[in-house]
Amino acid sequence: MDPFFFQNPKQTMKHTYILLIILLILSHFGCNLSVSDGETQSLNYQISYNANPECHLLVQLQFEGYSSGKTRMIIPHEWAWQDSYEKGIKNLKLLSPDGQLTLADNGIDYEISHPAGQTIIIQYEVKPYWEGPINREVYYRPIIKPGYFHFIGHGVFVYPDWNPSVTRQIRVEWKGIPDDWQMANSFGKNEREQFLNHSINELCHSVYMAGDFLIQEADIAGFPVYIALRGEWKFPQDELPVLVEKVVYAVRGFWNDYDFPYFLISTIPIDSQNSKGGTGLTNSFALFVSDDHENLDDLRFLLTHELFHTWNGRKIQREEPEELIYWFSEGFTNYYTRLILLRNGLITLQEFISSYNQTLIEYFCSPAINATNEEVLSQAHKDRFIDRMPYLRGDILAFRWNTLIKQTSSHSLDDLIFDLFQEAQTSRMVVSMDNLAMLMKRLVPEGVEQDMERYLVRGETLVPGANDLGPGAVVNDVVTYLFDLGFTFEESDSPKNWLVTEINENSPVWKAGLRKGYTITGRSIHWGQANQPIILVFINDQGKKTRIEYLPRGEKKMVPQYQLNEEFFQKNRAACLKWFGVTGNER
Numbered sequence: 001m002d003p004f005f006f007q008n009p010k011q012t013m014k015h016t017y018i019l020l021i022i023l024l025i026l027s028h029f030g031c032n033l034s035v036s037d038g039e040t041q042s043l044n045y046q047i048s049y050n051a052n053p054e055c056h057l058l059v060q061l062q063f064e065g066y067s068s069g070k071t072r073m074i075i076p077h078e079w080a081w082q083d084s085y086e087k088g089i090k091n092l093k094l095l096s097p098d099g100q101l102t103l104a105d106n107g108i109d110y111e112i113s114h115p116a117g118q119t120i121i122i123q124y125e126v127k128p129y130w131e132g133p134i135n136r137e138v139y140y141r142p143i144i145k146p147g148y149f150h151f152i153g154h155g156v157f158v159y160p161d162w163n164p165s166v167t168r169q170i171r172v173e174w175k176g177i178p179d180d181w182q183m184a185n186s187f188g189k190n191e192r193e194q195f196l197n198h199s200i201n202e203l204c205h206s207v208y209m210a211g212d213f214l215i216q217e218a219d220i221a222g223f224p225v226y227i228a229l230r231g232e233w234k235f236p237q238d239e240l241p242v243l244v245e246k247v248v249y250a251v252r253g254f255w256n257d258y259d260f261p262y263f264l265i266s267t268i269p270i271d272s273q274n275s276k277g278g279t280g281l282t283n284s285f286a287l288f289v290s291d292d293h294e295n296l297d298d299l300r301f302l303l304t305h306e307l308f309h310t311w312n313g314r315k316i317q318r319e320e321p322e323e324l325i326y327w328f329s330e331g332f333t334n335y336y337t338r339l340i341l342l343r344n345g346l347i348t349l350q351e352f353i354s355s356y357n358q359t360l361i362e363y364f365c366s367p368a369i370n371a372t373n374e375e376v377l378s379q380a381h382k383d384r385f386i387d388r389m390p391y392l393r394g395d396i397l398a399f400r401w402n403t404l405i406k407q408t409s410s411h412s413l414d415d416l417i418f419d420l421f422q423e424a425q426t427s428r429m430v431v432s433m434d435n436l437a438m439l440m441k442r443l444v445p446e447g448v449e450q451d452m453e454r455y456l457v458r459g460e461t462l463v464p465g466a467n468d469l470g471p472g473a474v475v476n477d478v479v480t481y482l483f484d485l486g487f488t489f490e491e492s493d494s495p496k497n498w499l500v501t502e503i504n505e506n507s508p509v510w511k512a513g514l515r516k517g518y519t520i521t522g523r524s525i526h527w528g529q530a531n532q533p534i535i536l537v538f539i540n541d542q543g544k545k546t547r548i549e550y551l552p553r554g555e556k557k558m559v560p561q562y563q564l565n566e567e568f569f570q571k572n573r574a575a576c577l578k579w580f581g582v583t584g585n586e587r
């Protein structure tokens with residue numbers, strides 16, 4: 001029976017009461033409460049690039065104000081590890097008549113009083129608010145230079161306090177862009193006027209650029225992927241689309257999800273040495289890579305990791321606070337990055353093992369090895385070793401759980417991930433400890449609650465299993481070194497210089513002449529990796545500049561390391577690779 005045509009009298013009565021109460025509430029608040037307020041209205045942005053007198057963007061926004069006559073404007077403030085985007089928003093003005101703009105109680109946002117339901121027009125400028133090189137500290141901020149601009153929406157878009165997750169019509173018009181510039185953003189390529197059907201969240205969680213970019217195209221199962229690149233590079237630029245094609249194909253193939261009519265990858269050079277980073281955004285990801293990379297080897301990992309986040313982190317959302325789930329969203333992403341590269345012949349088993357051994361060294365030598373999950377949350381962005389811990393322990397835990405599943409069934413960790421994706425699509429399941437425990441119970445009867453409690457909640461040390469890398473590898477303790485910079489420092493103001501506060505007189509930096517009170521002006525550091533050389537540039541008290549290179553080795557430490565069992569591997573190649581889900585015999 002169709003339930004809509006049958007109601008018992010009691011239920012009908014109940015519904016009438018509820019309706020009556022709603023009507024009473026509505027009439028009480030009068031026109032203050034109109035259900036459609038802010039829900040479906042559109043936003044109209046006009047963004048102009050101006051090179052004079054200094055490079056900036058001039059933004060005009062037009063929308064319909066609340067029928068209450070009061071609209072709050074949300075100003076960019078916090079995203080990623082930045083917490084002062086508002087500094088880049090200047091000269092905010094109300095252009096529509098009969099209104100007033102006042103600073104809101106939090107000292108960042110603005111309130112507009114205006115005639116009820118009036119069309120409101122505001123204008124503001126976006127200006128760079130720092131000087132000096134583009135490095136990890138600043139690359140998420142709007143970069144507006146002669147010749148190009150590049151920004152993430154979180155640092156630029158001012159918007160009314162409407163529901164940011166509701167899909168709405170957003171028009172973006174670009175002005176003042178020189179004819180010979182290339183333009184690309186999360187929503188299209190070389191379009192001067194864009195009509196988006198997206199939410200405010202998606203508008204902000206997007207990348208936008210124009211200027212002297214080279215835009216290349218790769219084809220993935222009939223859909224285009226654009227690669228926007230600027231600057232001078234040491235690696236051959238035409239190799240990047242080839243790599244992108246392979247990686248995107250591999251990751252989408254893993255998820256068996258090819259539904260991406262448009263995708264953009266932006267790459268801009270940064271001024272740090274031997275450094276790279278990036279983030280997945282709407283229909284896109286933004287990469288920041290130092291221009292000293294001679295080949296694309298490092299980028300294989302970065303591209304795959306970032307692309308994997310399209311699912312682990314976006315299509316599969318995290319429970320808040322998300323820091324408590326980073327071990328899954330980052331650690332499992334690293335686990336699958338390596339695995340997908342291996343399965344698609346993009347790395348060898350030897351490279352796979354070396355990469356995982358690096359993770360083990362970093363984990364066992366980290367001063368944060370026993371940080372609790374609560375500390376991961378409370379110390380987020382304050383302690384770089386604690387920030388790294390979820391990446392490391394999640395990766396090791398993924399190996400452990402994969403072994404656990406394989407011991408008792410023909411399944412693998414892949415089944416957990418696919419089940420989760422399925423649930424996320426059908427019932428909007430988010431990643432949480434409880435949900436993962438529930439899904440794991442389907443695969444491992446005894447469950448993993450105890451593992452979660454020990455290794456995540458309490459931060460106990462994980463021990464890599466003898467069989468975690470299948471029959472082709474063995475694990476042994478090997479001597480390595482704790483990471484030791486040899487000095488302590490304080491960050492001084494922008495541009496980010498370091499002031500040396502203490503120094504170990506037995507360290508290589510002491511021998512190289514570094515002393516307390518000197519200023520470090522340049523550096524390349526692989527944090528936590530004692531076998532990777534550090535490069536420092538410092539200025540002594542006479543103003544003399546010195547460049548040094550050294551290994552940041554502290555005390556000795558025994559760390560488990562895997563080794564390929566060469567003889568066994570040569571004779572049983574297929575069986576060894578099968579452990580990792582490699583089906584062909586490509587490597």
Ligand SMILES: [Zn+2]
Nearest residue numbers: 305309330333
């Ligand atoms: Zn990540």
